[in-house]
Amino acid sequence: xxxxxxxxxxxxxxxxxxxxxxxxxxxxxxxxxxxxxxxxxxxxxxxxxxxxxxxxxxxxxxxxxxxxxxxxxxxxxxxxxxxxxxxxxxxxxxxxxxxxxxxxxxxxxxxxxxxxxxxxxxxxxxxxxxxxxxxxxxxxxxxxxxxxxxxxxxxxxxxxxxxxxxxxxxxxxxxxxxxxxxxxxxxxxxxxxxxxxxxxxxxxxxxxxxxxxxxxxxxxxxxxxxxxxxxxxxxxxxxxxxxxxxxxxxxxxxxxxxxxxxxxxxxxxxxxxxxxxxxxxxxxxxxxxxxxxxxxxxxxxxxxxxxxxxxxxxxxxxxxxxxxxxxxxxxxxxxxxxxxxxxxxxxxxxxxxxxxxx
Amino acid sequence: xxxxxxxxxxxxxxxxxxxxxxxxxxxxxxxxxxxxxxxxxxxxxxxxxxxxxxxxxxxxxxxxxxxxxxxxxxxxxxxxxxxxxxxxxxxxxxxxxxxxxxxxxxxxxxxxxxxxxxxxxxxxxxxxxxxxxxxxxxxxxxxxxxxxxxxxxxxxxxxxxxxxxxxxxxxxxxxxxxxxxxxxxxxxxxxxxxxxxxxxxxxxxxxxxxxxxxxxxxxxxxxxxxxxxxxxxxxxxxxxxxxxxxxxxxxxxxxxxxxxxxxxxxxxxxxxxxxxxxxxxxxxxxxxxxxxxxxxxxxxxxxxxxxxxxxxxxxxxxxxxxxxxxxxxxxxxxxxxxxxxxxxxxxxxxxxxxxxxx
DNA sequence: GCGTCAGAGAAAAACGTTTTATCGTCGTGA
DNA sequence: TCACGACGATAAAACGTTTTTCTCTGACGC
Numbered sequence: 001x002x003x004x005x006x007x008x009x010x011x012x013x014x015x016x017x018x019x020x021x022x023x024x025x026x027x028x029x030x031x032x033x034x035x036x037x038x039x040x041x042x043x044x045x046x047x048x049x050x051x052x053x054x055x056x057x058x059x060x061x062x063x064x065x066x067x068x069x070x071x072x073x074x075x076x077x078x079x080x081x082x083x084x085x086x087x088x089x090x091x092x093x094x095x096x097x098x099x100x101x102x103x104x105x106x107x108x109x110x111x112x113x114x115x116x117x118x119x120x121x122x123x124x125x126x127x128x129x130x131x132x133x134x135x136x137x138x139x140x141x142x143x144x145x146x147x148x149x150x151x152x153x154x155x156x157x158x159x160x161x162x163x164x165x166x167x168x169x170x171x172x173x174x175x176x177x178x179x180x181x182x183x184x185x186x187x188x189x190x191x192x193x194x195x196x197x198x199x200x201x202x203x204x205x206x207x208x209x210x211x212x213x214x215x216x217x218x219x220x221x222x223x224x225x226x227x228x229x230x231x232x233x234x235x236x237x238x239x240x241x242x243x244x245x246x247x248x249x250x251x252x253x254x255x256x257x258x259x260x261x262x263x264x265x266x267x268x269x270x271x272x273x274x275x276x277x278x279x280x281x282x283x284x285x286x287x288x289x290x291x292x293x294x295x296x297x298x299x300x301x302x303x304x305x306x307x308x309x310x311x312x313x314x315x316x317x318x319x320x321x322x323x324x325x326x327x328x329x330x331x332x333x334x335x336x337x338x339x340x341x342x343x344x345x346x347x348x349x350x351x352x353x354x355x356x357x358x
Numbered sequence: 359x360x361x362x363x364x365x366x367x368x369x370x371x372x373x374x375x376x377x378x379x380x381x382x383x384x385x386x387x388x389x390x391x392x393x394x395x396x397x398x399x400x401x402x403x404x405x406x407x408x409x410x411x412x413x414x415x416x417x418x419x420x421x422x423x424x425x426x427x428x429x430x431x432x433x434x435x436x437x438x439x440x441x442x443x444x445x446x447x448x449x450x451x452x453x454x455x456x457x458x459x460x461x462x463x464x465x466x467x468x469x470x471x472x473x474x475x476x477x478x479x480x481x482x483x484x485x486x487x488x489x490x491x492x493x494x495x496x497x498x499x500x501x502x503x504x505x506x507x508x509x510x511x512x513x514x515x516x517x518x519x520x521x522x523x524x525x526x527x528x529x530x531x532x533x534x535x536x537x538x539x540x541x542x543x544x545x546x547x548x549x550x551x552x553x554x555x556x557x558x559x560x561x562x563x564x565x566x567x568x569x570x571x572x573x574x575x576x577x578x579x580x581x582x583x584x585x586x587x588x589x590x591x592x593x594x595x596x597x598x599x600x601x602x603x604x605x606x607x608x609x610x611x612x613x614x615x616x617x618x619x620x621x622x623x624x625x626x627x628x629x630x631x632x633x634x635x636x637x638x639x640x641x642x643x644x645x646x647x648x649x650x651x652x653x654x655x656x657x658x659x660x661x662x663x664x665x666x667x668x669x670x671x672x673x674x675x676x677x678x679x680x681x682x683x684x685x686x687x688x689x690x691x692x693x694x695x696x697x698x699x700x701x702x703x704x705x706x707x708x709x710x711x712x713x714x715x716x
Numbered sequence: 717g718c719g720t721c722a723g724a725g726a727a728a729a730a731c732g733t734t735t736t737a738t739c740g741t742c743g744t745g746a
Numbered sequence: 747t748c749a750c751g752a753c754g755a756t757a758a759a760a761c762g763t764t765t766t767t768c769t770c771t772g773a774c775g776c
Contacts, residue, residue: 072762097455430732
C-alpha cells in the first residue's frame with residue numbers, strides 16, 4: 001500500500017516475490033535512492049538530511065521489510081574490500097568441527113604470508129556446512145560464486161564421486177580423501193600397520209578393530225593396512241566390530257555386545273577416540289583390564305589420550321601438519337592456476353602410553 | 359606487458375595494485391568482456407567460440423592471475439540467488455567449535471521454517487571466526503556488508519564492551535552474554551547453586567571450584583551463584599583453583615599443584631568438562647577416590663560425562679535449547695526490525711552420576 | 717539588487733560481473 | 747543477385763548498492 005511508482009526507471013510493476021530494494025523505499029518515501037542509502041547507513045547527519053526525512057525513510061524501510069543485498073553492498077563498498085579473495089572451508093554438518101578452526105587458522109596464515117608477494121589482496125574466510133552426502137546441493141559449488149578457493153573436508157563416498165564427475169571452477173584441496181584430479185592432503189598410510197605392530201609387541205595374538213559406520217576413507221585405508229599386517233604376522237585377519245556411528249555411545253554398545261556374546265580379543269584398534277571412550281567403559285564393565293586383558297590403540301583425534309584411564313596409546317594423523325599443508329597447497333593453487341594436482345602425504349604421530357604397556 | 363588499453367571505457371591506466379578483471383583479460387586477449395565471461399564459465403561450446411579463442415583467453419587469464427570477484431558474480435548470478443539473505447555465526451578462533459554446528463543447524467531450521475511465511479527468500483549461512491578479544495577488527499561488522507544477521511558466540515569482556523559501544527547495523531543475538539541493548543540467549547542462572555547443593559548432599563563440607571582463565575561470563579555467573587550458596591549453607595565461600603586456560607592439561611596442572619600444596623577439599627565444581635578431564639587424572643595420581651574423597655560436579659559441555667571413570671555428574675546448559683532459541687530469536691529480529699531486544703533464559707539440565715554418589 | 721552560502725536532495729557514475737540482443741561476414745543454394 | 751543460416755563476436759543492459767557531483771531553493775550580508 002505504501003508502494004507507488006515514481007521514478008521513471010521503475011515504472012514496471014514488481015513481481016510479488018521480488019525483494020525490496022532501496023529503490024522501493026525511495027519510491028515509497030518520495031526521495032531518491034541516494035538519500036535512502038545515506039540514511040540507512042546513518043550518515044544522515046553529515047549529509048544534513050532533516051530528521052523528519054530520516055524517520056520517514058526509516059519507517060518505510062521497516063514497514064517494507066527491507067533487507068540489504070549483501071553482495072551488492074560489498075561490491076560497491078570500501079577500497080579495502082575491493083581486492084578481496086574469499087577462501088572457504090567446506091565441511092559436513094555431521095562431522096566434528098573441532099579440527100576445522102585449526103585448518104582455518106592455517107589457511108589464513110598461508111594466505112597472509114603470500115600476501116606479501118601478491119600485495120594489496122585481502123582475504124576473507126568462511127566456513128560452510130553441508131549435510132553429509134549432499135555436497136552436490138551446495139549452492140555456488142559449480143558456479144563458483146561463493147568462493148575463490150576451498151578446502152573440502154569430511155566428505156562421504158557419495159560426495160567424492162560427485163566431485164570426481166563435477167569439478168568446481170576454483171582451486172580445491174581435499175582432506176584425507178583421494179579423488180582423481182584433485183589436490184589433497186592425506187595422512188601417511190601405515191598408521192594401521194603400526195597399530196598392529198604395537199599390539200603385537202604388547203603380546204597380542206587375537207586382534208580386533210572397532211570402527212564406525214559409515215567407514216571414512218582414511219579409516220578404511222588404516223583398516224586395510226591393519227588387516228594386511230595381521231595376515232602377514234599371524235596368518236589371519238582381525239575381527240571387526242562395527243559401531244552404528246561415531247559416538248561414544250555407539251562405541252560402548254558395539255563393544256559391550258561383542259564382549260557379551262563371548263567375543264574374545266586381546267588387542268583392540270579403535271579408529272576414533274570418541275568410539276574408544278565408549279569402548280573403555282564396556283571393557284571396564286566386563287571386568288577386563290587394559291592392557292593386561294586387552295591392549296588398546298586409537299588414533300589421537302583429540303588431545304584426550306593422556307587423560308584416559310589408563311592413558312591411551314595413539315597412532316594417528318598430525319592434524320597440525322595436515323592443516324598447514326592444506327593451507328599452503330590451496331594458496332599455491334590459488335596463485336598458480338596452471339599447477340598440477342598434488343597429493344601431500346603427512347607423517348603420522350605415534351605416542352605409546354599405558355594402554356599398550358603392561 | 360600483455361595489457362593494452364583497447365576498450366574506450368578503460369583508457370585510464372590502472373593502478374599497480376588494482377585487481378585483474380575480465381576487462382583486463384578482454385583487452386589483453388583482444389576480445390570483448392562478454393566473450394571472456396562465457397569462456398571462463400565454460401559455456402564456450404554453446405556459444406560457439408572457437409577453440410583457439412578459448413585457449414587464448416584461458417591462457418591470458420592464467421597469465422594475468424585472474425581471480426573473479428565473488429560479490430560481483432553473486433550479484434549478477436541466478437534468480438535463485440537473487441533473494442538471498444546471509445546469516446552468519448561469529449565465534450572466536452580460540453573457543454571450541456563443537457557447539458557451533460548445532461547452532462548453525464538450528465539457525466537454518468528456524469530460517470527455513472519462516473521462509474514459508476516470507477516466501478521466495480533463500481538463506482545462506484556462514485561461520486566467521488575472529489581472534490578472541492578482537493571482534494572489533496572483524497570486517498563488515500559495523501558496515502553491515504558481510505551478513506544480514508548474526509549470532510555472536512564466545513566473546514570476551516573486551517568484545518562485549520566493544521559491542522556495547524558499537525551496534526552493528528543488523529540484528530544480532532548473543533549467546534551466554536548479557537550486553538545492554540542486545541538480544542541474547544542465556545543459560546538459566548542457578549546451575550552454580552545446584553552444583554553446590556549436589557555436593558552438599560554428597561556430604562561435602564569443603565567445596566572448591568576449578569576454573570579456567572579468562573573467566574567466561576557464564577562461568578562467572580555460575581561461580582558467583584556457587585559462592586553465594588556456599589556462604590549461605592556453610593557460612594564461608596569456596597576455595598578457588600585457577601587453571602591457565604581451558605585445556606585438559608591446564609586442569610591437570612592446576613589440580614595437581616593444589617593437591618601437592620596440601621590443598622584440601624572434599625567437593626569440586628569444575629566449570630568445563632575439558633578441565634575436568636585433567637582434574638580427574640590429578641586426583642587419581644594423588645591417590646584420592648572420587649567420590650569418596652572428593653565428589654566432582656561439572657557442566658556437561660560435551661557428551662562425555664557417562665564415560666568418565668567414575669561417570670561424571672553434570673549440571674549445565676542445554677545447548678540444544680540454547681541453539682534453538684538463538685535461531686528463532688535471530689529470525690524473529692530479521693523479519694521484525696522494530697522488535698525489542700529480548701533475553702531468553704534457557705533451563706539447565708542436571709544429571710546425577712557416580713562422581714557424586716557414594 | 718546581487719553575489720554567496722547553506723540546506724536538502726536528485727542525478728549519475730561507478731563496482732565487476734553475466735546475459736541478451738545485435739551485428740557483420742562468409743559461404744551457399746535458389 | 748538475393749535471401750539465409752551459421753559463425754564469431756560485440757555492445758549494452760542489468761544486478762543493487764554507495765559515492766560523488768550537481769542542482770535548486772531561500773536566506774543573508776553588502
